[in-house]
Amino acid sequence: MNAQGFGFVTGIIVGLILVVILFKFANTNNKIKTEYDERQEKVRGKGYMYAFYTALIVQAILVLSSVCKIEIPVEDYILHFAGILAGCLTLGIYCTWHNVYWGLNNDHRRYGLVFVVAIIINILAIAGPAMNGMLFEENGKIGLPALNIMVIFMLSVIGIAYLLKKAVDAKKDTEEED
Amino acid sequence: MKNLRLKAARAGMDMSQDDLAKICEVSRQTISSIEKGDYNPTINLCIRICKALNKTLDELFWE
Numbered sequence: 001m002n003a004q005g006f007g008f009v010t011g012i013i014v015g016l017i018l019v020v021i022l023f024k025f026a027n028t029n030n031k032i033k034t035e036y037d038e039r040q041e042k043v044r045g046k047g048y049m050y051a052f053y054t055a056l057i058v059q060a061i062l063v064l065s066s067v068c069k070i071e072i073p074v075e076d077y078i079l080h081f082a083g084i085l086a087g088c089l090t091l092g093i094y095c096t097w098h099n100v101y102w103g104l105n106n107d108h109r110r111y112g113l114v115f116v117v118a119i120i121i122n123i124l125a126i127a128g129p130a131m132n133g134m135l136f137e138e139n140g141k142i143g144l145p146a147l148n149i150m151v152i153f154m155l156s157v158i159g160i161a162y163l164l165k166k167a168v169d170a171k172k173d174t175e176e177e178d
Numbered sequence: 179m180k181n182l183r184l185k186a187a188r189a190g191m192d193m194s195q196d197d198l199a200k201i202c203e204v205s206r207q208t209i210s211s212i213e214k215g216d217y218n219p220t221i222n223l224c225i226r227i228c229k230a231l232n233k234t235l236d237e238l239f240w241e
Contacts, residue, residue, distance in 0.1 A: 038208075
């Protein structure tokens with residue numbers, strides 16, 4: 001394993017440990033795993049199915065683009081994350097839109113905080129290379145910052161979907177009361 | 179089909195959806211979905227709801 005690979009793997013491991021700590025902090029009973037009720041589990045099951053299909057479709061598109069020699073200005077190793085993140089995005093939006101945005105043991109405020117912190121950390125990760133003009137690598141492709149951009153996009157879309165859903169629900173509740 | 183009997187029983191006991199959800203250990207949205215008829219609960223959840231509202235399965239869930 002070369003130095004870049006070692007750094008990448010170390011970064012991912014540190015990231016995963018951070019995620020575990022943040023989940024523990026964001027759940028009311030200090031458990032890493034979020035608990036769901038039977039309806040939520042059912043919705044999530046369907047969400048995972050759509051997430052799986054999305055990941056498959058994105059991977060197929062990437063294979064096709066590679067075969068057709070279509071140049072994407074992003075490093076290949078980062079492109080592999082596109083399918084995973086697209087799947088996560090599908091799961092997030094599907095669950096949000098079907099009223100599974102909070103688990104039973106989630107602390108809403110802490111989760112909101114974790115969400116905002118995650119977005120800020122990713123923005124900071126791009127800000128440095130962008131200011132130093134190091135966003136693009138020597139071959140003209142975007143390297144690791146592209147992953148941060150994808151994560152910011154995913155979190156932002158899920159956040160917007162959540163706010164939209166809350167607004168729609170609030171409107172429905174008012175209509176029912178009338 | 180809306181479950182108006184569940185909604186009436188809950189309101190009769192002066193409980194909010196959130197209160198009932200906490201007793202039954204489910205989310206508020208799940209109680210809302212059952213009342214709206216969007217979700218058919220399992221028998222286990224039906225029993226938990228009946229116990230929370232002091233009602234029988236027949237009274238709340240039988241057509």
